[in-house]
Amino acid sequence: MEKYYQREIECASREQIRAWQDERLVKQVRHVYEHVPYYRNLMKEKGVTPDDIRSVDDLHKLPFLTKADLRDAYPYGLLAVPLEDAVRIQSTSGTTGRRVVAFYTQHDLDLWEDCCARAIMAAGGDKGDVVHVSYGYGLFTGGAGLNGGSHKVGALTLPMSSGNTERQIQFMCDLNSTILCCTPSYAAYLAESIHERGLRDQIHLKAGIFGAEAWTQEMRRDIEEKLGIKAYDIYGLTEISGPGVAYECSAQTGMHINEDHFIAEIIDPKTGEVLPDGEKGELVFTCITKEAFPLLRYRTRDICVLTHEKCACGRTHVKMSKPMGRSDDMLIVKGVNVFPSQIETVLMNRGYAANYQIIVSRVNNSDKLEVQVEMTPEMFSDTVTAVSNREKELESDLKSMLGIYADVQLVAPKTIARSEGKAVRIIDKRNLY
Amino acid sequence: MTVKQISVFLENKAGCLAAFTKVLRENDIDMRAMSIAETPDFGILRIIVDDTYKTACVLKEAEYIFSITPVLAVEVTDEAGGLYQIVQLLGDNKINLEYTYAFITRKRGQAYMIFRVEDNEKAIDVLEKNGVHIVSQEELDEL
Numbered sequence: 183m184e185k186y187y188q189r190e191i192e193c194a195s196r197e198q199i200r201a202w203q204d205e206r207l208v209k210q211v212r213h214v215y216e217h218v219p220y221y222r223n224l225m226k227e228k229g230v231t232p233d234d235i236r237s238v239d240d241l242h243k244l245p246f247l248t249k250a251d252l253r254d255a256y257p258y259g260l261l262a263v264p265l266e267d268a269v270r271i272q273s274t275s276g277t278t279g280r281r282v283v284a285f286y287t288q289h290d291l292d293l294w295e296d297c298c299a300r301a302i303m304a305a306g307g308d309k310g311d312v313v314h315v316s317y318g319y320g321l322f323t324g325g326a327g328l329n330g331g332s333h334k335v336g337a338l339t340l341p342m343s344s345g346n347t348e349r350q351i352q353f354m355c356d357l358n359s360t361i362l363c364c365t366p367s368y369a370a371y372l373a374e375s376i377h378e379r380g381l382r383d384q385i386h387l388k389a390g391i392f393g394a395e396a397w398t399q400e401m402r403r404d405i406e407e408k409l410g411i412k413a414y415d416i417y418g419l420t421e422i423s424g425p426g427v428a429y430e431c432s433a434q435t436g437m438h439i440n441e442d443h444f445i446a447e448i449i450d451p452k453t454g455e456v457l458p459d460g461e462k463g464e465l466v467f468t469c470i471t472k473e474a475f476p477l478l479r480y481r482t483r484d485i486c487v488l489t490h491e492k493c494a495c496g497r498t499h500v501k502m503s504k505p506m507g508r509s510d511d512m513l514i515v516k517g518v519n520v521f522p523s524q525i526e527t528v529l530m531n532r533g534y535a536a537n538y539q540i541i542v543s544r545v546n547n548s549d550k551l552e553v554q555v556e557m558t559p560e561m562f563s564d565t566v567t568a569v570s571n572r573e574k575e576l577e578s579d580l581k582s583m584l585g586i587y588a589d590v591q592l593v594a595p596k597t598i599a600r601s602e603g604k605a606v607r608i609i610d611k612r613n614l615y
Numbered sequence: 616m617t618v619k620q621i622s623v624f625l626e627n628k629a630g631c632l633a634a635f636t637k638v639l640r641e642n643d644i645d646m647r648a649m650s651i652a653e654t655p656d657f658g659i660l661r662i663i664v665d666d667t668y669k670t671a672c673v674l675k676e677a678e679y680i681f682s683i684t685p686v687l688a689v690e691v692t693d694e695a696g697g698l699y700q701i702v703q704l705l706g707d708n709k710i711n712l713e714y715t716y717a718f719i720t721r722k723r724g725q726a727y728m729i730f731r732v733e734d735n736e737k738a739i740d741v742l743e744k745n746g747v748h749i750v751s752q753e754e755l756d757e758l
Contacts, residue, residue, distance in 0.1 A: 557680045564622035564684045566652045591656045594626050
């Protein structure tokens with residue numbers, strides 16, 4: 183039985199959703215125009231006034247916001263309420279340069295937690311569950327978001343935060359955690375650690391809600407198998423609120439975007455032109471219910487596809503595909519586009535764990551792509567020839583997948599930083615930006 | 616008539632061999648023989664030890680990637696031409712050597728070679744027929 187947190191909203195008719203969006207967008211644009219001089223100037227530069235925005239059809243007239251704007255306007259430049267009305271700050275995890283800070287009123291937190299509650303119930307969570315939150319708590323939105331969502335659902339919440347794997351596993355066994363929330367790389371690490379300790383029989387997990395970084399279907403299957411759970415994807419970003427902007431349902435065919443709060447568009451990242459449903463492009467969000475930090479047409483840099491196809495779960499909100507890469511962390515090596523997920527797929531197909539690092543450098547004005555992969559006992563042999571052949575095998579697969587040569591190096595196990603937050607997948611030594 | 620060799624995956628980086636031998640020292644493991652094959656990226660360390668089972672447990676615990684391979688330990692007269700006779704026998708019988716390395720012992724003043732071949736049975740047959748002494752695991756443990 184599919185579970186819903188706010189069924190009347192999650193399964194509302196398309197007409198109803200559209201009516202909410204039209205009304206809320208018009209109101210929001212006025213709110214931002216009046217209270218955020220930074221955005222008002224952008225609108226003026228584009229020759230747009232709030233009167234020009236009468237419905238979602240006019241959304242394309244509004245200027246975009248990017249991460250660069252957030253840095254320029256740091257820290258208060260995009261705040262739309264008096265500072266005294268804000269009750270919380272969250273910040274993005276470890277991006278280079280200036281951090282991005284986002285503000286929330288109590289009402290904002292409330293709606294954000296509702297979004298996370300929808301995600302937890304879509305993953306089968308309910309009052310009787312023990313929600314084990316291993317996302318970091320603190321400035322990072324992961325912990326706070328799922329924690330709040332779990333409270334709203336009425337589940338028993340374990341605010342584990344990240345790290346201390348021993349304690350994570352002990353609590354999981356002793357307190358019968360049923361739903362695990364963390365990054366997919368940490369889920370994979372936990373699964374591995376549980377196996378090493380022979381504790382698979384003592385965990386009672388039924389589902390996992392994993393997000394905040396890219397992961398492949400292969401990785402999903404691996405985690406599901408190792409932990410005996412169903413693994414659900416969740417999507418979000420601090421700039422827009424945090425996790426729960428979109429979430430997966432039992433159909434596991436994309437993530438429902440909470441359209442009563444966020445309007446999604448797909449644009450051509452080069453031209454900024456809005457693309458029709460089903461076309462791959464950059465995801466753009468407009469916040470229509472947020473008070474303190476209501477970004478309009480914020481470019482996520484995530485490349486994905488939207489679909490309005492009817493979903494088996496009964497929800498009517500538009501679905502986004504798993505991001506297929508980011509328009510900004512996509513690597514261009516020797517003029518060829520390289521997505522880390524492609525490399526991950528090659529490794530998983532050959533039976534390697536997703537423990538790898540991509541190193542791009544420039545030697546004699548020519549790009550060099552190196553992929554370091556952790557050795558596994560199955561791949562090892564006592565002769566140099568056999569081990570070298572393993573490397574060549576991967577090099578050949580990568581060549582067919584990417585179209586360019588990548589130098590594969592097998593390295594000792596656990597030598598690639600498998601952080602308990604986000605995995606460092608790419609080291610670009612070229613300093614191209 | 617084979618002896619057990621432990622092969623260990625090591626990165627070709629400063630300190631890797633030191634870290635490895637430290638593990639052996641800490642667990643009081645004595646090496647009978649050792650060789651390293653290296654590439655620019657990685658090395659394969661091959662050792663014959665006094666207690667293979669214990670070493671395997673220790674290495675697993677220390678999270679090394681390793682494998683155990685049956686290899687031939689052959690007694691070689693410690694004089695010019697000693698090795699020649701043996702490898703010629705193998706060559707004449709089309710037995711391909713994957714790799715080989717030598718070690719000596721204090722106790723007997725004798726030289727020994729480790730041979731890794733594809734077909735152990737065939738090599739044993741050829742060598743024994745020609746009077747070459749192949750050292751058993753038990754004998755090796757006594758050295």
